[in-house]
Amino acid sequence: PDANTVDVVDKVKAMLPSFQDQMPAAAQIKLLNDRSTSIRQAVDDVQFTLLLTIALVVMVIFVFLRRVTATIIPAVAVPISLIATLGAMFLFGFSIDNISLMGLTLAVGLVVDDAIVMLENIFRHMEEDGLSAFDASLKGAREIGFTIISISISLVAVFIPVLLMGGVIGRIFNEFAVVVTVAILASMFVSLTLTPMLCSRLLSVTKADREAHSAGRHDIVTRAYDWLLSFCLRHTFLIFLVFIATAAASVWVIQVSPKGFFPQEDIGQISVTTMARQDISFDAMAKLQGQVASVFSKSPYVDHVAWSAGSGNNALNQGQLFVQLKGKDQRPNIEKVLSDLRRQLAGVPGIETYMQPVQNLRLGSRSSASAYQLVVQGLDTKQTDVWAQKLNDAMAADHTVFTDVTSDLQNNALQASLVIDRDKAAQLGIDTDTLRSALYGGFGTDQVSTIFGSADSYEVITELDPKIEWSPEHMLAIQMRTSSGTLVPLGAFARVDRTAGALTINQLGQLPAVTISYNLPQGVSLGDTVTRIDQLKEQIGMPTAISTSFAGTAKTFQDSLANQGLLIGGAILTIYIVLGMLYESFIHPLTILTGLPSAVLGAVVALRFAGMDLSVIAVIGILMLIGIVKKNGIMMVDVALELRRQGMSAKESIHRACLMRFRPIMMTTLAALMGTFPIALGTGASAELRQPLGIAVVGGLLASQALTLFVTPVIYVYFENFSGWLLSFSSRRSQPALHVVESGEQGSLFDGESEPKKVAAE
Structure with a gap:
């Protein structure tokens, strides 16, 4: 059961020449079906896709940072994470196949996210604050460390329900989940340790860079986003209605979308x-x-x-x-x-x-x-x-x-039954063994002797002439010897009845x-x-x-269909619990997860435009989206909470947080997009199996990016206002009556202080 198909085929091919040498010259051995060919082609194509993905992700980093050294730093996370993942695959006994390579390809666009967030924050301090590379690395790593941990741990949490899945689907995608999980954890470790160290040694910012950055802060894209965000924060109720409509639409499209199992492959x-x-x-x-x-x-x-x-x-x-x-x-x-x-x-x-x-x-x-x-x-x-x-x-x-x-129902075939007149057979002295021997000698494989030659032996088998077109009536002409030694035909004491009967009898349980x-x-x-x-x-x-x-x-398929809702719901609940523990809040995780409806809507709509149904592979893509799109919310909310602690209002803090995190959000999203785009193109052997996942992730990323940048800030403002109102309401309900305990009275709480303390009345 643990055999490798390619290895077995190679060993069989190596044995064929020795078999061919032992056969006559007129006989040749030819391969009829070689399943290893399609497997090799699929692995080669996925490896090419993996290399293309790495190139596209590195290109995205270079376009935003416009310098080779800054591009190398997050790119280092890719080989280190992949090497760590391959090591884990070896320890778990996984082979390199379609599922594991698909996980590695997707991981390329994700493992650079943490390093990009760390690098961008350090780079920003060097450009805006004029800090040295060492000081900026130290300060930036302290600021963004919790954010990176939140992004990575919550992304890993998506795959917990997948790891707990049972049945055939669970066994298939356990490998996928382990591959992506190990890659993400490795990238988190790299971004928290190696990335700040490389930044402190390799990064440098000149005066011209600072001026260019200052001008870049006011480029047309940033200004457009600033204007649109200001509009949304002024019309919060309208944007809230858009969010409600998106959530309702996402639920509706999932219900009405055609459900499928695995896409049909073309392996020839x-x-x-x-x-x-x-x-x-x-x-x-x-x-x-x-x-x-x-x-x-x-x-x-x-x-x-x-x-x-x-x-x-x-x-x-x-x-x-x-x-x-x-x-x-x-x-x-x-x-x-x-x-x-x-x-x-x-x-x-x-x-x-x-x-x-x-x-x-x-x-x-x-x-x-x-x-x-x-x-x-x-x-x-x-x-x-x-x-x-x-x-x-x-x-x-x-x-x-x-x-x-069609069906396996075969109950209308011609059937001939030989009916024996036992009395007549007894009168003729023909018993059951005599009848059986006669019929078996004509229609069976009755070996009567063996001829031994100098090199070979030959079995002698008797049968009726196969050139004669036999019918049930011809059977009655078979001669057999009676007890008196005379020959009589079978028809003398038997008849043939023709009926309709079953070719096969099928039972289940x-x-x-x-x-x-x-x-x-x-x-x-x-x-x-x-x-x-x-x-x-x-x-x-x-x-x-x-x-x-x-x-x-x-x-x-029917079993997997029943588990799809539980799988998606379990992933969302797991992320909510993890974020709740990280932020010690019930509300902030909800704010972070507001990008999910738009992601689901975009994924399903993209699948329908591509003419694909909501297959198991596409559902795995949606699970990936659940883990990916919430990172935008994490980056926004983390900065907004810090600014709130500095005394800013909810609207002002989220506005500034969005502008500060606009560049890393765009970089990480485009990196994930480029990491998935080659899969969505669907080229190469067995691409039909991978393509729905790529299309779902690409469609979901595009839709969530377009809406999350505007919806999440509005939801944050609503939740902050609600929290403030709830806290104020709770304070008014529980505010106690107060009296002053003067110095020297029993129960004094001065504790050496010069001013009296107010004590709540019992």
């Missing part, structure tokens, strides 16, 4: 199941299977095809094909390929073809003709079969929601069961099919004695 392989009529012979089935294989072989998109008919656990009327497509640069996307092949296969009469793309990430152990399974069960076999067929027909008729609908499988048309989500199946059950009037349940991938 197709699994095909064929099904013919239930009374077909093997020769006829093999002929039809060959025609289907010919259609695939003639397609310009197909590299090679392998097929079988009636083998393995399949019934005689079923077959399997494995189709290897050409590279992505030689064909269109997998949906276009499947559409063209379906149209061509429709011209092959007498056989139905069901195709599903092979996935690197396959959940559920059940195999079927199509990707998703629905199990129909009941106590009575006939009743179960009837209602399963009705539901199958209803689903097949709805082409807008379902495609490739010791109850009769029929599995209906289906695929999704393009643009339809798995959540839509779940809802539609419930509607179809009501339409056909399915009785309560018949139950349905999803199996395989569909069941895993």
